[in-house]
Amino acid sequence: MSTLLDISNIDMVFPTPKGDFTALKNVDLQIKKGEFISLIGHSGCGKSTVLNVVAGLYQATSGGVLLNNKEVNAPGPERAVVFQNHSLLPWLTAYQNVELAVKQIFNKKMSPAEMKEWIEHNLTLVHMEHAMHKRPDEISGGMKQRVGIARALSMQPEILLMDEPFGALDALTRAHMQDSLMEIQDELNNTVIMITHDVDEAVLLSDRIVMMTNGPSATIGEILDVNLPRPRDRITLAQDDEYNRLRSSVLTFLYEKQRKVETISTKVTNKAEQPHKNSAKVDVA
Known part of the structure; x- marks a missing residue:
């Protein structure tokens, strides 16, 4: 199946009073018609920035977005x-x-x-x-x-962009909305890109889960294929080994791999900022 949406090596840099801030770095993703893509990551990882670039609300600093081989440079009903x-x-x-x-x-x-x-x-x-x-x-x-x-x-629309659409709802209402969304996509075969912080929601709904690294200079860390058969039932999936493996993979990325990145970064920063009495050179391990 050919690519519907091509997010091609985009960078997003915002000017600030303290200098340029690089929100996204080299984000590259190709999406096919009918796919359900979830973007997940810690706060500040650039998920909404990616969505805004695809929506045409932001213009990427470098790289670009193509929809049906046409450049996206403004909002549009598609x-x-x-x-x-x-x-x-x-x-x-x-x-x-x-x-x-x-x-x-x-x-x-x-x-x-x-x-x-x-x-x-x-x-x-x-x-x-x-x-x-x-x-x-x-x-x-x-x-x-x-x-x-x-x-x-x-x-x-050719693509439905959803920015945490169920984040403010209670758990039971959220579950009903997820079920409705699966029914709609099954009927319409529309392409969806959804931001979520909910691991279970991402695994339940998605064909692929795009996991973002921590910002600044956030990028795609891993992409997880979700090959669970449709239609999906949350009660049945709760006991499914593959569902739980996928869920574990996302949790591992978010709370071990990305936490480790943060810890290493903090140690490097702290060590670099420590005064050295015997040498002006900072030796970072």
Whole structure:
């Protein structure tokens, strides 16, 4: 299968009052149509920066992003973003929030009747047909996030970008949202890039888990293939040896390999900063 999205050796450098800060260094990743990719790593490892570059909100300092062999240099409807905050307009109903996106993309391509059918279809897809005429303050946090996903899907994006979309939800609601997302991807075969801090979520949902090294100059440390059969059931997987092996691999990367990097870096820094009475040369082991 050919590459849909090519993240090609991107660096991201931000100017600061104390000099340039290199957030990303040589991030290289190719993603195929229909893949579910999770980005995971410690805070400050550049996950959101990668997502923002793909979304066209940032321009990489070097390297670039190609979608269907076309350069990504600005936001576009082919890349819809779902944030941790639902970002719904509070004075509009769920239906009207989705309608805004549909009118923006399909105003000259669909009749009013077709738009109405399409809006209702996407709200039904996320199990919100019963509350489509309620405002955000009349529905729960999980329901708001479902509307946000429906709004993104209604744009028919080639790639769905999700920045910790379930991070603010309680555990039970989060599990329901994960199940819904798996159902949607199974039906639509859409390509998803999701940021998460949840190891179990990454293994449950992903085809590949991209593990980021600690920043600054963060990059891809390891990529883990998740070859668990679909559809996936969390209860069954809890006893699955391969699931637990994958889970262990991610935990080992995050809490042993990256912790070790931090420890070594701290020792080097501390030793370099110690005064040496007999020599001006700092010998770092």
